[in-house]
Amino acid sequence: MHQLSSQDAQFLYMETAHNLAHVTSISVYDPHTVPGGGVVRFKDILAHVERRLAANPLLTRRLLRLPLELDYPYWIEDEFFDLEYHVTHGRLPEPGDWRQFCIHMARYHSRSLDMRRPPWEMYVVEGLDHVDGLPAGCYAIATKIHHAAGDGASLTRFFASLSDIDPQGTPAIPLQPVEPGSDPMPAFGTLARRALLNNLRSPLRLGNALLRTVPGLLETAREAARGKEGSSPRPRYPVPHTRFNVAVSPHKVFDARVVPLADLQAARVLVPGATVNDVILAVCSDALRRYLQRHDELPEDSLVAWVPINARARAGADADGGAAGNRISAMTAPIFTNEADTVERLRRISQSTRRSKEARAGIPARLMTDLTQHVPAATQVLASRLVLQTGLAARLCNVFISNVPGPQIPLYMNGACAVRNFGLAPLADGMGLFIATPSYNGRVSFNVISTREIAPDIDVLMVCFDEALDAMREALQTAPESGKRTTAARRVKTPAKRRKTPARARKTTPARRRATRKRVSPDGQPD
Known part of the structure; x- marks a missing residue:
């Protein structure tokens, strides 16, 4: 009988009609790699998923919540599991271009999961025939799964278990079948006893965890x-x-x-010691700076990003790294949107993230997550509602930026090769912009998720990303190989919010406005 951790349950307790706590992972497949020139049919995808069910107990388990949230929920076997309810099929509306694909996926992501069943869905979408950069005949598989089931690292492993490393069907990772019926419906008396014991033990376990943090707290205070x-x-x-x-x-x-x-890896030479994650933050910062300037809304202070940290043990990855559930911590870091110079912005971000990581070193991320493991469920519910009602997220950060490294080899399913990966993440009141940057097979995708009211001109925001990426490339071409800047490159301060910004920064030129109305592919090229 598997019980949710407090961090897993938090995603349940903070979910509302508008704040849905699921993630949607999209893989686009090219069927031209199918052996013998075969065709992948919907029934083939169903059969493939059914064969991998034994190695993915998450697919057949539903949540059991206790009355009055007396304890954290449990995963139990769904006695009425129906695979065809979870895997559906559709087609992209005409003209089947990138814009239609984005609209279709956004609508799919906006719909809630049926929490009476195992909290996941898989949607097969055909008709991607006019998406620039993709071969004709491609199809997408969008998998929606509740965040209570896992974080980015565990879900990456989950998707790997459904994938192959070659068109012949060799599993990408070793599959370990789980005995069916390993999580039956527990008796009410058993649940009541466990709830009573867990609530009695919580103060003791919390006190023990606090004692373990004392050395780190003292060292942090000294520093x-x-x-x-x-x-x-x-x-x-x-x-x-x-x-x-x-x-x-x-x-x-x-x-x-x-x-x-x-x-992105090449851009690290601009600032010695910079990481790929720093470069990603710098690109996002430049894009948001340009976008807010276009709306004459760029604040004098820098925007602050919430950046998740994988809190799983590096050693013994088999024991912890592949475990289901959430093992994440986070740090907040300024992304210096008030810095106009591309390289100076990257340097300041690199210094800031290094300081943030050093500040957290006194209190390890795993230890911080241990503290939350021992908070009673009812307290967690009240805390989650308080966070939502007070708009705490808006006082913590402006944007959520998540970088989840994925496999750097091609993966297959039913013989078709996955050629693109995208991801949509949850939003929250007070935090209406999420930028997910998963990597796969030598590519990184900048995925922007928001709402119609917050970003009604998301196409303009994506043009800002194009310009930010171009600026990073230009800086790399003009910078010396040593990574040092010339004396001519100086920091340029951002004008005050109420000051008049340059025309080019404030709004697009007529040519640019015409360009934004064109269909643009995910590779940044006009269709």
């Missing part, structure tokens, strides 16, 4: 008091109010751009 030798204490950054920090509606919007991973 904050004296500062590290040769460095200044990490400054605190205010969170400015932006159009992204409002209540969200149920009407989601989605768009994406795909770039070679090698381009």
Whole structure:
């Protein structure tokens, strides 16, 4: 009998009609790799998923919640499981281009899961015949799964278990079948006893976890008091109010751009010590800066990003890294949208994220997640509702930016090769912009998720991403190989919010406006 952790349950307790806590992963497949020139039919996909059910107990388990939330929910076998209820089939409306695909996926992501059944769905979409950059005949599989079932790392492994490493059907990872019926419906008396014991033990376990944090807390306090030798204490950054920090509606919007991973890796030379994640944050910062400037809404203070951290153990990955459920922590970091210079922005982001990670080193991410494991369920429910009602998210950050590294080899399903991967993540009141950047097979996709009210011109926002990526490439071409800047490159401060911004930064030229109305492919090329 598997019980949800407090972190898993939090995604249940914070879900509302507008704040849906599921993720949608999209894989686009090219059937031209099917052996013998075969055709992949819907029944073939159904049969493939059915063969992998034994290795994925998540697919056949539903949630059992206790009355009054006396304890955290349990995963139990769905006695009425029906695969064909969870896997459906459709076709992209004409003209079947990238814009139609984004609209279709945004609507699919906006619909809630049926929580009376195993919390996942799979939607097979055909008709991607006019998406620039994709071969004719491609189809997509959009898999929607509740965040209570796992974080980015565990869901990556989940999707890998459904994939193959070659067209012949060799599983991408070793499959470990689970005995059916391993999570039957428990008796009410058993649930009541466990709830009573868990609530009695919670204060003791919480106290024990707090004692384990004392050394880290003391060290962090010492470093904050004296500062590290040769460095200044990490400054605190205010969170400015932006159009992204409002209540969200149920009407989601989605768009994406795909770039070679090698381009982002090459940009690290601009700032010694910079990581790919720093480069991704810098690109997102530049794009948001340009977008807010177009609306004359760029604040003087930098936007602050919420960046998740994988809290799974590096050692013993088999034991922890592949476990279901959530094992995540997070850090907040300024992304310096008030810095106009591309390379200087990357340098400041790299320094800031390094300081954030060093500040968290005194209190390990796994230890911080351990603290939340021992909070009673009823307390977690009240805390989650308080967060939603007070709009706490808007005071913590402006944007959620998540980088989930994926497999860097081609994966297959039914012999068809996955040629693109996209991802849509949940929003929350006060945090109406999510930028997911999963990588796969040498490419990184910048996936933007928001609402119609917050980003009614998401096509303009994607043009800003195009310009930000171009600016990073230009900086790489002009910078010396050593990564040092020339003396001519100086920091340019952002004009005040109420000041008149340059015409090119504030709005698009007529040629650019015409370009934004064209269909644009995920690779950034006009259709």
